[in-house]
Amino acid sequence: MLYLSYLPDEMNVSFEEALKIGADLGLKWVEMRAVDGVNSIDLTDSQVEEAKRLLDRYNMKVSAIATPFLKCTMPGLDHEASGPMHAAREMSYEEHLELVSRGAELAKIFGTDKIRFFSFWYKEDVDFWDTLNEALNEAFKRLEGTGITIGVENEGACMIRHTGDLAEAARRLDPRVKFIYDPGNAARIGYPPRQEDLDVFADRIALVHVKDGVWDPEKGESHATLVGEGAVNWQNELKRIASKYQGALTLEPHYAPDGDTVRGMKESVAAIRRIAEENGIELG
Structure with missing residues (x-):
């Protein structure tokens, strides 16, 4: 079964208020990225304890820890690059690897087996695959015996950006690596998603993120839309995903009509539920 999860920090409210809103919407799962402005990987033990208490209070389970691993410059490159950090701090490649064990510890505390990785900040025409494999292999060493799954997310600001890149990743990366499909x-x-790419990497999906938007090639920028009103074509995409994957769909809408992130989340929940119902897809 597919079930809805969400990122509480997508809403500009306190962590507790975000949990209350989710519970009122009938949501039962969250993906942990940040708590009250602190990225998950930087939470102190006392902050973790308080977050866990609030999750229990609102009967929320955790689908994944949205760690920021490998959102950094690739070793050997000196270009300046950046992208959306979502409360994470800039860290060196070495610092990212040093924190992998903490990511596993957080996953165990919060009751999930998934942590997130990226693929270095994007630079055009760079052969990054061997270096990425080396980094992921080092991460697996640090995760040995934990049962934790690495999910690499496609992110526009990183080397693995779109479905074509995910298909290539399925061919090139260590078979233990799973994917967070966005x-x-x-x-x-x-780069709207393509069926032929999904066919290649579908059996390695660990998690799916749900958002929508459009790209303006003339301005070289994008903007978020309500789920179902952008370039993804969620009517088709949700059917394709449901035919190949069972697990969490995490709402990460980036959509804030009139600047209202709470309204954006509520409308996004309603939109994906409506699309699922119209296509006979059960959402938990």
Whole structure:
């Protein structure tokens, strides 16, 4: 079964208020990225304890820890690059690897087996695959015996950006690596998801992110839309995903009509539920 999860920090409210809103919407799962402005990987033990208490209070389970691992410059490159950090701090490649064990510890505390990785900040025409494999292999060493799954997300600001890149990743990366599939991230850089790519990497999906948006090639920028009103074509995409994957769909809408992030989340929940119902897809 597919079930809805969400990122509480997508809403500009306190962590507790975000949990209350989710509970009122009938949501039962969250993906942990940040708590009251602190990225998950930087939470102190006392902050973790308090977050866990609030999750229990609102009967929320955790689908994944949205760690920021490998959102950094690739070793050997000196270009300046950056992208959306979502409360994470800039860290060196070495610092990212040093924190992998903490990511596993957080996953165990919060009751999930998934942590997130990226693929270095994007630079055009760079052969990054061997270096990425080396980094992921080092991470697996640090995760040995934990049962933790690495999910690499496609992100427009990183080397693995769209569905074509995910298909290539399925061919090139260590078979232990799974993927966090974000069709909205691909669409928002001008690459709507393609069925032929999904066929290649579908059996390695660990998690799906739900958002929508459009790319303006003349301005070289994108903007978020309500789920179903952008370039993803969620009517088709949700059917394709449901035919190949069972697990969490995490709402990460980036959509804030009139600047209202709470309204954006509520409308996004309603939109994906409506699309699922119209296509006979059960959402938990």
